[in-house]
Structure formats: C-alpha cells, structure tokens
Amino acid sequence: MDDDLDPAGSRPKETYALHLTMSGAEQKFTDPVEAGAAFFRADPAERPYVLHLEDGKARRMAATHVIREPGSEETFGKSLPDSHASDGAFRTGYFNAMEASLSERLSKISWDGPDVENAVRGDRRLVSDLESLARAEPEKAADLWSTATDLDPPGPTLKNAVQLAEAGRMTEQEDAAPTRAPVTLAAGEWARTDQSVDLRPAAIGTEAGIHTGYEALLPTGEKERSHSARTFETATEALKYAYEFYEGGGRVEAAVARDAAVSRGRG
Structure with missing residues (x-):
C-alpha cells in the first residue's frame, strides 16, 4: 500500500506491531521509541510481544516470559532486543516509560x-x-x-x-x-591478627565497580582498604571471595573459575 512507503516511495517503512496474546488486540507503530513505551505499559498478563516488520520480513523483537518459583505465584518478565539498529531506540522508549511509571508508583x-x-x-x-x-x-x-x-x-x-x-x-x-575513593559496601566480622591489626572481609566499591577485599583497622586507629582488580556484579558475590583475596590475589580467579565449573556441572 502507498501509505506504507517512505516519502521517496523507495522502500517500505519499518513497522512495530504490539500484540496482546490473550485478547488478540494489536497496535502498530512506526516510531521504535513509542513502540518500546507501549510494550512496557502493556499488561504482562496479556503475554504481549512485538514484531519488527521490514521489507516483508517479521522479527519477534520483544516478548513476555513466565517466571515460576517454588512456593510463589506465577509472574512475568519481559525480554528486550539488542541486535538491530532500531533496538536501542526501542529500549530507550521502554526504560523511559518504566522510569515514569516507577516515579508515579513510588510517589503514591x-x-x-x-x-x-x-x-x-x-x-x-x-x-x-x-x-x-x-x-x-x-x-x-x-x-x-x-x-x-x-x-x-x-x-x-x-x-x-x-x-x-x-x-x-x-x-x-x-x-x-x-x-573516587574506595568505599565499603558490605563487610563481615572483625578479627584480630597476631600483629594487633583488626581485619574484616569487605565488598569495596570504586569507580571501576564492586571488588572483593578487606578492611584493616590499624593500631593508630586508621583504616586501610585493599581490594581485587576483578569486579563482581553484587556486593554479596564480592564478599564471598574475600578470604581468597586475603590469602593471595591469584586465588580469587581460581575460586571464581571453580564455582563456575560447579554451576555448569549442576546445570
């Protein structure tokens, strides 16, 4: 159809079709930012998904998945695209809408x-x-x-x-x-060494991220922090490897690799 051509009439416009699985409703967009915002606002219980339509081809660029946890009610999550040129704009619309929604919900x-x-x-x-x-x-x-x-x-x-x-x-x-000076994000209990120095395991935040390490309380009352070069996703994970760091920095990598191998074996 002519309405689907760009001003030069040379090729079809990209279209983003939001589908609600349960009700069968559909809404189309030509702006990926608007499509991303609409996907966020769509009720997850409707199992919404978005098709990216271009040159007669359709790509499912975003979808809803079910999250089932033992002892908990069934919930939903939404997966976002990150492989095509327009995906960044779609994600921008999604997270802008999420930010606005959260601001409203928190204010109430x-x-x-x-x-x-x-x-x-x-x-x-x-x-x-x-x-x-x-x-x-x-x-x-x-x-x-x-x-x-x-x-x-x-x-x-x-x-x-x-x-x-x-x-x-x-x-x-x-x-x-x-x-930025390193800061302690989480820490364990203090322990006294034979050099009258108190130590405790710590997760330490820097500009580079979250590290494992330890804090030392010197006899002078000053505190010193030492941390790994490696960073972790969370303070809890970082704190887990503090003992290995204290025993020697190289042991952190070995412990992380060991735990990853165990996880793969369980999978």
Missing part, C-alpha cells in the same frame, strides 16, 4: 505507614521494575529510590546502585580528588 506510597517496607517488598512487579531499571540505568534507579525514601532498597541490584550513588555524593561533598 505512604512511606510512614505501618509495615510499609514489607508491603513494598511484597509488590513483585514494583521490585522487578526497580531491579530492571537499576541494571539498565543505575543512576536513574538510585535517584528515584533515594528521592522517595531512605528505607533499604528491596532488591540487590538497586541496593548496589544506591550505595554507589551515595558513595559518589559523599565524595563530592568532601571535595575529594577527581578519582
């Missing part, structure tokens, strides 16, 4: 209400969206949460984002050097 929560922390953690879609935004746009997610409340974040990815954002703000307030 009565943060001084009874048992609000458990209520927030029990809202699985809210937590899932916060974790997704924290993976894609950690600074935006941290800002949304910190603006809304000073309660502990409900998910590990968001918690790391908030901690790193706080560390950055502290550094700016202290007018520190341009390179």
Whole structure:
C-alpha cells in the first residue's frame, strides 16, 4: 500500500506491531521509541510481544516470559532486543516509560505507614521494575529510590546502585580528588591478627565497580582498604571471595573459575 512507503516511495517503512496474546488486540507503530513505551505499559498478563516488520520480513523483537518459583505465584518478565539498529531506540522508549511509571508508583506510597517496607517488598512487579531499571540505568534507579525514601532498597541490584550513588555524593561533598575513593559496601566480622591489626572481609566499591577485599583497622586507629582488580556484579558475590583475596590475589580467579565449573556441572 502507498501509505506504507517512505516519502521517496523507495522502500517500505519499518513497522512495530504490539500484540496482546490473550485478547488478540494489536497496535502498530512506526516510531521504535513509542513502540518500546507501549510494550512496557502493556499488561504482562496479556503475554504481549512485538514484531519488527521490514521489507516483508517479521522479527519477534520483544516478548513476555513466565517466571515460576517454588512456593510463589506465577509472574512475568519481559525480554528486550539488542541486535538491530532500531533496538536501542526501542529500549530507550521502554526504560523511559518504566522510569515514569516507577516515579508515579513510588510517589503514591505512604512511606510512614505501618509495615510499609514489607508491603513494598511484597509488590513483585514494583521490585522487578526497580531491579530492571537499576541494571539498565543505575543512576536513574538510585535517584528515584533515594528521592522517595531512605528505607533499604528491596532488591540487590538497586541496593548496589544506591550505595554507589551515595558513595559518589559523599565524595563530592568532601571535595575529594577527581578519582573516587574506595568505599565499603558490605563487610563481615572483625578479627584480630597476631600483629594487633583488626581485619574484616569487605565488598569495596570504586569507580571501576564492586571488588572483593578487606578492611584493616590499624593500631593508630586508621583504616586501610585493599581490594581485587576483578569486579563482581553484587556486593554479596564480592564478599564471598574475600578470604581468597586475603590469602593471595591469584586465588580469587581460581575460586571464581571453580564455582563456575560447579554451576555448569549442576546445570
């Protein structure tokens, strides 16, 4: 059809078709940003998916999958594309819509209400969206949460984002050097060495990411931090390898490789 041609009439426009599996409804877009936003807003219970239509070919670029966990209600997740030129714009629309939605939902929560922390953690879609935004746009997610409340974040990815954002703000307030000083994100118990130095395992945040390492409390009262070159996705994971780092940096890589092999064997 002529309506499907670009102004030069040389080739068909790219079209993005949002389908709702359960109701059979369909909505088409020519702007990938708008399509991404619509995919986010679509009710996941409708099992929405998006087809990218171009040159007579169709590609399923985004879809909904079911998440089943023992003892929990069935929930849904959404997979996003990352292989074609237009996929970046689609993702931008999706996460912009997610950010706006989260801002609205967080603003409606009565943060001084009874048992609000458990209520927030029990809202699985809210937590899932916060974790997704924290993976894609950690600074935006941290800002949304910190603006809304000073309660502990409900998910590990968001918690790391908030901690790193706080560390950055502290550094700016202290007018520190341009390179951000390492900060302790999580730590274990103190133990006294035979040199009268107290040590404790720690997950340490730097500009490069989250590292495993340890803190030392010297007899003078000063604290020193040592950390690995390797970074980890979460503070919990980093803390797991602190003993190996203390015994020798090379042991961290060996321990990570060992655990990865065990995981593959179980899979």
